[in-house]
Amino acid sequence: MSSSAKSKKMLTLIPLVLMVFTSVYGFNNIPRSFYKMGYAAIPWFMLSGITFFVPFALMIAEFGTAFRKEKGGIYSWMEKSVGPRFAFMGTFMWYASYVIWMVNVASGLWVPVSNAIFGKDTTQSWSMLGLEGPKVLGILGIAWILLVTFTSTKGLDKIKKVTSIGGTAVILINIFLWLGAIAVFIGNHGQLAQPITGLSSFTQTPNPNYIGDIVAALAFVVYAIFAYGGIEAVGGLVDETANPEKTFPKAILLSGAIISVGYSIGILFVGVFTNWSSVMSVENVNLGNASYIVMSNLGYSLGSAFGASEAASMAMAHGVARYVGLSMFLALSGAFFTLMYSPLKQLIEGTPAELWPGKMGQIKNGMPVNAMWIQAGIVCVMIFLVAFGGNSMASFFNILVSMTNVAMTLPYMFIAAAFPYFKKKAEIEKPFVVFKTQGAVKIWTAIVLLTVGLANVFCIIQPALEGDMLTTMWSVAGPIIFGAAAWVMYSRYENNMKSESSKESTEKTA
Template structure:
């Protein structure tokens, strides 16, 4: 009875914004962007925000206000705007992208925990039962998935408490980065570690991003940095005064996240000289999975030097900064994990026709499809074991799973954007909140956002193959193709079962 009462409690505007921060803002994306392209990454993050994130956020605002009483999230939106089959394929592919996210994060979440405990990343030295480090992380990932699923199955009220803590941790991380960066700048008499030049904002110092194909492929990193907003769609009916607060929460979060990324990347240059750092970043011990913690350790070290402290004390400050960042990131990722463990699956099961799924999958306990959550856990665990025991080194391993996540996350956005075109054309749908009032405006926006997503993915898929990394290209495309095929099979079987032509 208590669980039912808690489940009926509506989310406030502040709680909604914190959930959006937990699901969307990735502190590591700031450091990865600087690591890959230096100051030049800012223009691509801003371009991704202007051509994808902000227009997409405004689309979701209109969707959310119009379908504020629907429980199916993006499936309900697309089904009423286009048709159920289109919606089902798009929703399954979107759901699959969250499966891939859980795979990558279930393994990489131990990096921030290691930093939180030791101040540095020691995961590549971990070895259990004779397994190498990558395989050991895979085993830990399996245990983590089981833990998250068990706790999540106990009810939404427990999940909300964790995600609120995660949201605060994410916000504070950016505040700490900016504040410490400004302090270092002041102590160094305004001297930037990475000189500010006009060419630096256009051309990457990274030789790997010297060609146009490589530069364009970076766009998907920028798009991925803004991913996750659509997950909140399943919480429209849980939001207090949703018609007003849901669009407002999305708009506020979208603008703050965009500005936060741009400022954060620039602040990196205050204490990190890219050319010098690249010799460290090129080390075999540095990966896309741990580069954020290495950079923040360096921030603490540079703070110590700016304060004229001894070398040993400066290094100790770096270790404690690494610990703080590690714990904060661990909390933030844990909050995201609890949301993603149930929200996408809840939208998939509750929104789609129940006849598609086995009866056990549709049964709920504590307001959640618990049996389906354990099936989901089994799938994630199987993929983790497959990827982690694939024999790849740590650096290549993380590049592959991050590539899998980027493409798998962004392709389903095209379905939502195309559905928005049908949504605007359908005059029978009540639209209490409208941003795109002109017919020409919304059509142009739909074409632009669809092109940006498609363009980014094409370059991301072909770029590794052009450099001989065929495995990376394979993992980038296999997920969307496989789950798209599974979706069509399931829906066609449903149509035959129900006699739908």
């Protein structure tokens, strides 16, 4: 081993846990979960941590270590474990999840903008060219996509500085939530805004849409799984970990416990200053603005708990909403400029060049420029169809969030399904092994697949059972459209390769 390798500082348990935590833990998941389920969201986070986060993160770690020298990312993992068609389908679905994320965020981006400017969400009253509500947000979303694509294709990377500023600001929001809730708890002499009336508070939701509906409750698991998103990044950390065989599994178990508890305490803290019936059941509250309403209410509750006047408490509410709005806008903007090209570039560079027709796979200024404009066109069409097909702001955001959650969790099923094939291939060197027997591999793969698969099924059918066919249709439409596109692209590539091979053999025999 070289002296430079020896001198390289390796990750120990606590730094590794912190890296996993910061990659996965997301502020928005807390208020949105409270909005949907109240305290009853907590057991689902615990269950999803045990049946999804921990086993899947360990699978990712085994894949990442075995294929640490491959440049194709998850495509290489699945291609060498199962086969190229399966790998392309899974990788394309992974990429498609980011396209649907763009559809969601480009339209929802204006809620933090409204909070930053006005101190509250006024998007429902916005009008432009005779259009109102979701249609206005859709048009603004399309304009945003075109602006970001144009800027990104120029190869400008200065905008990435926004990411670090926004990320720091969002970390401060989490700290403010915890400290603010504790202060309100002390100021109100231990009285909770959302009372805990025994075990039933953690099993029965205050949301009337979920009361007595087991399908709706099981559908919430998708939100919990989505809240653990980002664990794909841990695969590359094994090589940087000291004594990985012992340290890495401990870090995953510990970080899984900390993240589950962190989400659970966060939801509890929201209940310290937020009464579900009086704050979250108001007509204008939806999944798009729930986070800002919760944090605005924290500002108001801080003032009230310590004897401030109504005007002063309202001023605090608007001040907090402005800060949260600005922070989230900066964070989402930074993410947008990165995700506009990064997943697409990884998909193109990780897969065979012949898969991409014409000049689609061409790289200019380090960017897949032509593919980015095609991507922008697809995103804009989807935004237009969703914005002009919904009936209300609440249903509009329900559709967007459901689409995103389903699309971003489906690729996990492809990766998990490839894991048993990966383990059976003795020719693949496996320097890091957690699942030591085929029995353990089969059991944990089945648990992960059932958790993600059933959660998605319930998430898709639950709106339809309540008469909301539009949300169900769009939740299914995204994966089906992109899955079909991947199948057609690969079939075209396969036929081209066969015809070229046939042509070459004919020329040799001539």
